[in-house]
Amino acid sequence: MRIFSIITALLVCAVIYAVVMERERLVEFANGFRAAPEDTMDADSAENDVEITLEEPEPDLPEGTVSVVVRRSVAEEVDSAVLLRGRTEAARQVEVRSETSGRIISEPIRAGAFVEEGQLLCEIEPGTRAAALAESQARLLEAQARLPEAQAQLPAARARLAEAQASLTAAEIDSNAATRLSESGFASETRAASASATVSAAEAGIESATAGIQAAQAAIQAAQSGISAAEAAVLRAEQEIENLQIFAPFEGLLESDTAELGSLMQPGSLCATVIQLDPIKLVGFVPEAEVDRIEVGATASARLATGQQVAGTVTFLSRSADPQTRTFRVEIAVDNTDLSIRDGQTADILIASPGQMAHLLPSSALTLNDEGLLGLRIVDETNTARFAPVTFLRDTVNGVVLAGLPDIADVIVVGQEFVTDGVPVQPHYQELSQ
Incomplete structure (x- = not known):
């Protein structure tokens, strides 16, 4: 039985070869057995015989022509989307740390608990901070008391300056009079010298009064500086007391336990980690070839590893690429x-x-060229096979959605693997259901 199967297969191959490769000779052979003209046929037998007709021979085709099945595809506008692989990320995550030192006196809150904004997370033992605040406040009162005393010295210094200026004016008048009388011979030179000495003494008094004003002003500035320093000390003491209590910066979930009761905190020690998950972010990285297809505000959907479907909007698209991957962050x-x-x-x-405009075609029509590019074999207006690179958009149950082809394309769907660029083809068209 096996030998008959082999013989049958060989006969089928021979027939297929004769039909495909030796078609012209087969047609010529069949034409030799055409029926005789009607005038030589017997009239009685002509009524019973069936007339044998053969197809007209097809026009001559170029040597090497390959028969292929072609589908005429018309592009249609399809929804497009950018597919990314990403992850979820908390909207905010903060490690709340201590700003002062001391022992924890509050009961811990366990991880996973929901906390409100401003809720107490950790409390540190106050120690002597209240006494330090009282001391700073006392020094502030002392500095404030010095200011009126320094301010009171300024009017007295200004009065002495006015008195010295009046004495200088009187001495200058006496000196001028004594000098003129001495020059006229009505007064002695001794009197003129005495009046000049009085002027010098008045000028010295002005300088002393001016120095007294400056000293009073310096005392006022010193008192004001003392007040500022005392106020700063009070603020530091108050801030130190405020730092004893650590509050949640926003509402969220505790990712870790708060600091344990009795543990010693230092500046920078971790109190708790708080994360905010509503709203949550989806973070992906877009290749530079597709970054222009994404806009802030665009709708997006995602499928999580658990199977959950979520939807949202694009809120951020990075303007700077990652130097290692050359991708852009999108949130x-x-x-x-x-x-x-x-x-x-x-x-x-x-x-x-x-x-964008795209074609829906069977995935079996896809092929690769010698450079490894993905594309299709199409038939041009001269019935010649050409390779057309395509862009794969997505896969569907009815075929693959491809871009990069002309709006109307004659795509080879059967026989594309047996032709290359420039090979003449004989297309047999097929209806396209898209």
């Missing part, structure tokens, strides 16, 4: 009121982008 805000989405989950993200 999508997603509602997470029930806190069902966790930080760090893997997500397949689809970001909507403007539609």
